[in-house]
Amino acid sequence: MTRSILTLLLTVLIASGAQAACFADYKAKQDNPLHLHYGVAQIDGACSADAARAELQPRLAAAGWQLLNVVSVFDDAGLQERKDSAGDFYLRY
């Protein structure tokens, strides 16, 4: 009984942990003159490319950027390898 409760707790913890750590890398632009950037952002909602797109679009637009596409969604594991590429735009928006 105790073991099964522990297992349940662990599962819930892992699930909530996975949900909290959802990130997306995306590409955005500014016009006149053309500026491009590749960035990484945390996603609060569902962890899918479509949801990330819907969520990032208004966030970037508020900062004057136009979202071009969402490359992928990933969790903590993929964060470190993208840090260098994203540079200034690592977890900025």
Place this chain on the structure above:
Amino acid sequence: MLGISTSAIESRQTGNRVVIAGISAIILILLVAAVVLFANLPDANAFNARVERLFVENNDLTTQAEIKLLEILAGSGTAFSATLDSYRFVIFVLLVFATAMLIAAVAFLVMLVVLNRRMGRIERKGIEVNSLLISREENTVYLNNFEFKLTEAAIETLSVLAEARMDDEVLSGAEIEAVISGRNAVDCDEAAGATRIKRLRDTLGNQMISELLVKNIARRGYMLAIDKDVIRMV
């Protein structure tokens, strides 16, 4: 004489119409060319769109250096497009110049055609009197700057005819004699006026022919004052 000058005016009017039509056609062509020119040259966004597509389509183009390079590429494209803009302006200025030349050429061509037609008519007519100046003191009459010396009586007759022409009148022989002699027209002889006309024609015609056709070269003799190519014997 009157018929000729009327048709000359007509041909000038036709010429004017042709010139106006030609010039408006040229301006229309210029406008179309300008629109095509300004609409068809690529703008800066063509380059930017290409670079953007490149950026989106290649998922591994993510490092900062690569992105910077892409931005520089787009920037140089924009600079090139600014150059194209200045080219476009230069081309347009050249187009305007060329059109002005074209208009001038067409206008001159039409003028030349009209002038040629007129010249041909004048040549066939022989002599067209454009100016008649009578100098009574010197007993001289100037026809198109040809100077003819006349007798006093002949000048008198010519003056009477010139005055009558200015009033659009036709004089009979008796009337001419009446004006010159100062008597009443009913007392004058028709033949007397006719004689005056004949004398005027003789002296004036004689001098005109010697000026225009049969030249007298001093101490050498006589020669026809015309181009030998125009002579034909039938």
